[in-house]
Amino acid sequence: MQLEQFSQINTVDNKNLEILKNPQRSITVNFPLKMDNGEIKLITGFRVQYNDALGPTKGGLRFHQTINQDEVSELAFLMSLKTSLAGLPYGGAKGGVKINPKELSEGELERVARGFMRAIASFIGVKKDIPAPDVNTNPKIMGWMRDEYEKIVGHPEPGIITGKNLDDGGSQGRETSTARGAFFIIEEMFREVDKSQQTVAIQGFGNVGLHLADFLSKMGFKIVAVSDSQTGIYNPRGLEVNKLIQFKRERQSFIKFPAEKISNDKLLGLEVDILAPSALGGVIKSVNVEEIKAKTIIELANAPISAEADRILTEKGVVIIPDILANSGGVIVSYFEWVQNLENKYWTAEEVDTKLKNKILTAYQKVAAETKSQNISHRLASYSIAIRRIIDAEKERGAL
Secondary structure, eight states: OOGGGGTTOTTSOGGGGGGGSSOSEEEEEEEEEEOTTSOEEEEEEEEEEEEOSSSSEEEEEEEOTTOOHHHHHHHHHHHHHHHHHTTOSOEEEEEEEOOOGGGSOHHHHHHHHHHHHHHHGGGOBTTTEEEEEOTTOOHHHHHHHHHHHHHHHTSOOGGGOOSOOGGGTOOTTTTTHHHHHHHHHHHHHTTTSOGGGOEEEEEOOSHHHHHHHHHHHHHTOEEEEEEOSSOEEEOTTOOOHHHHHHHHHTTOOGGGSSSOEEOHHHHHTOOOSEEEEOSOSSOBOTTTGGGOOOSEEEOOSSSOBOHHHHHHHHHTTOEEEOHHHHTTHHHHHHHHHHHHHHHTOOOOHHHHHHHHHHHHHHHHHHHHHHHHHHTOOHHHHHHHHHHHHHHHHHHHTTOO
């Protein structure tokens, strides 16, 4: 989505959009990595702090061989909108290191994590910028980064990183938070209907897709199709989700699962009540948008629908809950982790779930009200609310 698309919304002052057209701060670092064979490689990393009007910037760090400054900047912009829409006291950031983690040993991966932290340490802080895990990073890598930062500053600072293991200062509920947040929205949207008659297709059965299937099936929704990167499985009468989860946790591809197979493309085109793209971005675009028959789409992946496809689907009456709302459960619970670290508190899983439900449903209800009052899509309503909050914060600090 480009900012220009919001100039048509009468609740956004177009002249103030200029402040969001470029990030406040973009950092490129280069640091040495000693390989296991003694060779030295120069590694490039990025950190973009897009806007801090609402508070310290927040966003993940990804390890990927194709990462570049433009991609990181776009993701940081979206993170600014996501934290704003969720009502968090955060701005948005994103970061990445240009490596293929599959080609590195665990020792080399640790040296990358520590080297990158040394390179960016002076630009981050618990009241400045708080990284978190993203693509190809995990709690173990976050733990290495936290440890390296604490060596640099000379004192414990658990709040410098979120997405940590529980015994390293992490929060209950973090692993399931993205799926749990989306579940709360779906539960609210379909509160007054017979759940057993609502069919669901989930593309992607990693951490997010797996947990979403689990939560929805236990609530009574009929999961008719799921997929992994290689294939999908389909049963119009409903799948036994507990068996799928057990099978997947044994690290097996659905190719080996005894059920009717369906391609990822065919799954997207199923006539279902709810479609949840939960893996890659850009899976619904102009070339396949006419095949989409779902009544409601919940964007668990980042940017799974292109701008043109979004326009076509919206005109057809498809309800789309955009990524900056649908998958915001992760950053909301990251915020909870940061608060617990700063205040030296520990919340139970039940407390985290209650707080998450309240936070994400408050955002959803604001979006639903804006959608109705302005007669616009949920996506435009989400962006409008998020942008207005940032602009108001910029005005308060005298920037506008």
